[in-house]
Structures are given as structure tokens and as C-alpha cells.
Amino acid sequence: MAGAYKDHHLYALEKWLHKNQTLHPKGPVLGFCKGHPVYPRSCVQTLQSRHGWLREGLQVRENELAAKVVTRPKRTFNAQSVQSSGNEDGLKPTLDLYGEWQLEPLQLPHAVNGVVPKVAKRLGIDYAPAMVGFYYCSGRCLPVFDGIVVCTKFKSAILEPYAEEDERRRAGERKQEAAQALSRWYQLLCSIVTRQRLKDSYKTPSHGLGNEGLPENDNVHRNTRSSGSSEREPSSSKLQTDDDHEHEFPEENQSFDVETFVRTKRCPCGFSIQVEEL
Known part of the structure; x- marks a missing residue:
């Protein structure tokens, strides 16, 4: 039954408080549970170290005693021993915690x-x-x-040179961005020109090649009948074989692979060729 008071939103038992919590003020007592006094949840206060309160713009008043002293975790203490954080809470196996009632606004x-x-x-x-x-x-x-x-008296002496330096910095960044953009455009245009030059160099005529583009034996017709043939044949709309059959490759029977740049042409008779385009 006592476990029901753990993190209860209305009531609290001192035995179930967290490491960084305490009761202030310690009362009134609302009742008892298995011999433990029950306090209202509003009495529970969260504690922090001096350095922790500084992060919130607060400082511990002079001559204030710690509301609670806890033991640091061994891992945290070892880490701070190797590299001190530079505050008075470091390099100590114990940590002094203070409550909000012991604070005052930070005075720099x-x-x-x-x-x-x-x-x-x-x-x-x-x-x-x-x-x-x-x-x-x-x-x-x-x-x-x-x-x-x-200091306030140095405000103008700082802001004016800073504005000039900031403008010079921005101008340098704009100049660098313009140079990078020009370089990228140059690379793009060079790539386009190179691609077009390769296409013009390796482009084959669209008319039929006759028998001069094929070997003299008739093995070509049998070996390339499969659509998965990897042989590269010249791109043409018509192709004459030695059995007087003229292959035709209508556009609706052609497919192009954009990843490999390979165009597959198929004749209605089942013959197909693959052409790599650049």
C-alpha cells in the first residue's frame, strides 16, 4: 500500500522521494501509512547544486547550509576527476544540494x-x-x-568596426558563391558538349546496311534470335540477312534502358538486337 504514494500527485512519503528532492516545509502531516507520515505533494521541493542554479540565473545566499548532501555516481566523479568542469562542485565525492528558498537573483x-x-x-x-x-x-x-x-562606453567603438568587418565577410562569401556557381556551370556545359560529341562520333546511319554488316554464315540469325542477346549490332531500321528475309524494327517494338543506355530493337519475326547509345 505504501508504494501507491510513489510519485503520487497529491500525497508523498519521505521514503519515496528522489535523490534530488526534499520536504520543505516538512508538514503538515495528513496521516500515516505503515508508520510513515503522509505529507502533501506541495511540500516536495526539487534541489540543485550551486552550479545548477547558476544556469537558471540564481545564486545561493551567503552562509546557507546545504539542504541535502548526496553521493555522486562513481562514473560521474571519475569523469570530473580527469577533466574538471571548473566549478566549485567538481572534484568532490559528495554534492551539496540547495532549495529554491535558499536562493537570490544572480548578482554579476x-x-x-x-x-x-x-x-x-x-x-x-x-x-x-x-x-x-x-x-x-x-x-x-x-x-x-x-x-x-x-563596457557601454566602448559600444560605438565595437559596433562600427564590426559592421564593416561583417560587410567584408559577406562580400567575400558572395564572391566565393559566384565563383562556385560559375565553376559548376562550366562543368555542366563541358559534360553536355562531351556527350554530344560522343553521340555524333558513334551515331550509325538510319538506312539498311545490307549484308556487309553480318558474317557470311547463317549462325547470326540463330544466335541472336533470343531477346537477351548481349551482342552489339549497329542501329538500323532494316537489316538484310542471307536468307532473303529483311528484318524490320518498328518503333513500337523498341525499348530503351535509361540505366545502361541500351536500346533493344525487335523484329516481328522474333529477331532482336541491342544497341548501346551514348
């Missing part, structure tokens, strides 16, 4: 004498990378940096 330090804290100098103006959010990778929460932070 102000610039002193025109110098932004933790900056690198660039173009003679002090600046700091601007953190705009977080993303998760391999189970870790990593910051996302985009842009810079400078």
Missing part, C-alpha cells in the same frame, strides 16, 4: 575602471566571451558562448 560583478572581469584583450578593448546558454553532450552540461561583453 560590475566593471571596474573600464575593465570587464575575466577578459582577454583584443583590438585594444577589454572584452569577455558572452555565455548565452547551455547544451548537453555525453551526459555533461556545457556552456554555449556567442558574442562578447564590453
Whole structure:
């Protein structure tokens, strides 16, 4: 029966709370279940570490004691031991968790004498990378940096050169895109010209070839009667054999394979030839 209180939307037992949850305030007691006091679900508070609350723009007030101390998972602790995340929660086997009632809005330090804290100098103006959010990778929460932070008095000195540099960058990108487009058009035209030249070079006349296109024996008629013949014969609408039968290949009896560029021509008598077209 006590298991029914696990993740119940109205009631809660302290024994079924998650690792990052606690009761605050711890009351009122609504009843008992197998000796365990039952609390309203509204008393359950979610806890986070100092670094976790910072991601939400909040900080723990001074002299606040941790609402709960938990043990880090061994895998997470080993990973942070190899590569520390740079915050005060790292390199400790335990983790201090704090509740929302122990927080206050994040108060960032102000610039002193025109110098932004933790900056690198660039173009003679002090600046700091601007953190705009977080993303998760391999189970870790990593910051996302985009842009810079400078003092207000340097705003104009930064924006004007940035606009000029951005315009130069865009002009370079447009020039590169135009060069790539011109190169692709050149390749396409070269391919078309080459294809047409090959078609003109290997194109056969449409009139009959007579007996000069066939061997002297009559094996050709028997060996090529099958439609699956792989022999390549010249493309023609008529073909004269040595038994005085003139093969005709009407257009309705022709098929073309677009993948292999092979045209199959069939005579009403059953004879067929295959011609590779370029």
C-alpha cells in the first residue's frame, strides 16, 4: 500500500522521494501509512547544486547550509576527476544540494575602471566571451558562448568596426558563391558538349546496311534470335540477312534502358538486337 504514494500527485512519503528532492516545509502531516507520515505533494521541493542554479540565473545566499548532501555516481566523479568542469562542485565525492528558498537573483560583478572581469584583450578593448546558454553532450552540461561583453562606453567603438568587418565577410562569401556557381556551370556545359560529341562520333546511319554488316554464315540469325542477346549490332531500321528475309524494327517494338543506355530493337519475326547509345 505504501508504494501507491510513489510519485503520487497529491500525497508523498519521505521514503519515496528522489535523490534530488526534499520536504520543505516538512508538514503538515495528513496521516500515516505503515508508520510513515503522509505529507502533501506541495511540500516536495526539487534541489540543485550551486552550479545548477547558476544556469537558471540564481545564486545561493551567503552562509546557507546545504539542504541535502548526496553521493555522486562513481562514473560521474571519475569523469570530473580527469577533466574538471571548473566549478566549485567538481572534484568532490559528495554534492551539496540547495532549495529554491535558499536562493537570490544572480548578482554579476560590475566593471571596474573600464575593465570587464575575466577578459582577454583584443583590438585594444577589454572584452569577455558572452555565455548565452547551455547544451548537453555525453551526459555533461556545457556552456554555449556567442558574442562578447564590453563596457557601454566602448559600444560605438565595437559596433562600427564590426559592421564593416561583417560587410567584408559577406562580400567575400558572395564572391566565393559566384565563383562556385560559375565553376559548376562550366562543368555542366563541358559534360553536355562531351556527350554530344560522343553521340555524333558513334551515331550509325538510319538506312539498311545490307549484308556487309553480318558474317557470311547463317549462325547470326540463330544466335541472336533470343531477346537477351548481349551482342552489339549497329542501329538500323532494316537489316538484310542471307536468307532473303529483311528484318524490320518498328518503333513500337523498341525499348530503351535509361540505366545502361541500351536500346533493344525487335523484329516481328522474333529477331532482336541491342544497341548501346551514348
